Amino acid sequence: MGFVTTTRERLDPESCYRAVASRDRRFDGVFWTAVRTTGIYCRPSCPARTPAYGNVTFHPSAAAAQAAGYRACKRCLPDATPGSPDWDVAATVAGRAMRLIADGVVDREGVEGLARRLGYTPRHLSRLLLAELGAGPLALARARRAQTARVLIETTDLGYADVAFAAGFASVRQFNDTVREVYAASPTQLRGRRGGRTGGGTVTMRLAVRTPLAGRALLEFLAFHLVPGVEVAGDGWYARTLDLPHGPGTVRLDLADQHDAGRTAFVPATFTLHDLRDTTAAVERARRLLDADCDPAAVAAHLAGDPVIGPLVRLRPGLRVPGQVDGDETALRTVVGQQVSVVGARTVTGRIVAEHGRPVVTDVPGLTHLFPDAATLAEADPATLPMPRARGRALVGLAAALAAGDVVLDRGADRDDVRRRLLALPGIGPWTADYVAMRALAHPDVFLPTDIGVRNALRGLAHGPDHDAAVARTIAGADAWRPWRSYALMYLWSTLMPPVPADRPEES
Structure with missing residues (x-):
């Protein structure tokens, strides 16, 4: 990525601002821009008019921007971005924690469970994540739940209670309060902007990936190695069973080449889940694949x-x-x-x-x-x-x-x-x-x-x-x-x- 690093202490404001001014999509998911005059935070490639340098701050995670009191931009949807590639390159404690948080570990096992998996005390882990990502594990998990809830609201016909628990919230009230705070809109208002619809235990999403994407080559590899009974593939698609925390499920991915370099592409994914509480885990595991x-x-x-x-x-x-x-x-x-x-x-x-x-x-x-x-x-x-x-x-x-x-x-x-x-x-x-x-x-x-x-x-x-x-x-x-x-x-x-x-x- 060059001149911007995700480490909070080294997030260079001038370099970040150059990326924002050029609307450089390579940095979507690497840092987030918060605008003091509007109270919103955006991805670097947001198409809105570039704010003045003196009016912006830069954050290493969406959760950090939310913790600072900013709400998500309704135009660029800054939470709907791929994660930072540095998490896999450097494999720091923060990156490993983010992978587990994305899988729903905090929702299922709490901060104590997350810390135990990483080999730290909860207090020390919180200090590390705050220094690296600008937010502690609870705030990072909350940001992930909010993003999952928004996608489910806008793309499915699931009832709001089902959305709340599928996204990992402990209650419908917590779900409503978080959605309003993060998106400055109620769940009903968000649903008014939705696209496709699904129902029952089936959830259809678009998984964000960076381009270019050699989807056909990925499909060739998966199809060549598939295991009978667990995986199947056809022309343009791959599907498999999933052994998830609360029960079985399946995922189907539609894979095609996407060559528009530098943009965020989307891979259509259809999940059929025994328990909608596994939505977060299923999505993260498909993104890993x-x-x-x-x-x-x-x-x-x-x-x-x-x-x-x-x-x-x-x-x-x-x-x-x-x-x-x-x-x-x-x-x-x-x-x-x-x-x-x-x-x-x-x-x-x-x-x-x-x-x-x-x-x-x-x-x-x-x-x-x-x-x-x-x-x-x-x-x-x-x-x-x-x-x-x-x-x-x-x-x-x-x-x-x-x-x-x-x-x-x-x-x-x-x-x-x-x-x-x-x-x-x-x-x-x-x-x-x-x-x-x-x-x-x-x-x-x-x-x-x-x-x-x-x-x-x-x-x-x-x-x-x-x-x-x-x-x-x-x-x-x-x-x-x-x-x-x-x-x-x-x-x-x-x-x-x-x-x-x-x-x-x-x-x-």
Whole structure:
């Protein structure tokens, strides 16, 4: 992002003001602008007339602006932005906390639960978040609830009581008071501006992402790796089951390329939930899967000049690193896929899902099961699993560590600590630990030099008579791709992806 940082003490007013004056969309979600004369706060790209420099202050979070007494601009909807890409790049305590808050941890477990997951006392965590983001955990959670409530009000036919509890509010009165304070409008007034409508346990939203977005490439990756019973895909869409805090659900994402660089794009998402209280968690997990907070402009600026990766970046701008809806699932699937082909891993994992996964009834053909949870697989006999005995023992051992909390993959854990704990488990090597870091923990700077797919991709891109020597030279120079090696890896793998299947869900 260049000259603006999200750390509160270093948020440079003059640099921020230049971004506001140029309506630079790259900084939407990185900082917020509050205008003293109007009492509102905006995203940097707000189309309204640029306020005078002396009338503005800058805040590292929407919650900080709200805590300072400002209400959200009705024109630019400053809360409807992707999150800061710095949260994944730096992986600070504040960024890890924001991921957990977005998942609804404060709503479900309170500040004490959030602090416990991060390894701090509630008081110390509050001090850290106030210094970094300008607001404490309760204010940050309140801002997230308000944003979720606004989206539900404007895009669904849910009753206001259902909206309140789906957004995470403890009462309808708290919901009404917060909406009025944040948006200077009642829920009824907000609903007057709504777009599409849904009802029942189905919620349709548009998930904000930065552009460009290589949606087709993301779909190709997800479709190539899908597990029967848990995931299905067709031309332009992907759907899967969700194991959420209060019950099962499903999500369908409509994925297409969006090339209007620098703007906020929106991915249509349809959630069907057993319990609407899981709306916040379901939305955050879908955003993780999309790598929605990625800054593709920063990735491209760093990689586009590289002789190997550069042509791929220019061919497919906005490639994402697919995330996860459940870190435990990602890790367990990674172990299943060790030293086998993707097609073979899909088949084996599908058999495990059919045997150990929880059956669910859905409206989407082909979605029949939740992925088995760690506690269930921890009780499995390795000898009965459809894989070599050693890998079966590694899978059960990992499941036991996940179930016991010895390894935590909820995006709140320290990445280095997770890697150490994974490598301490029998059958878990560097490739597995690093792949889990990239997919489950959103690490942007992972490279897998021993991966057969990486070597095949580089061999296909190599020129000259000695392809093996060219591959070795490229791998040796991969440090030049830092801090975006995960994205370089995805660009290499993208050359190997088969076409997206037609609209025929895969049978379980």
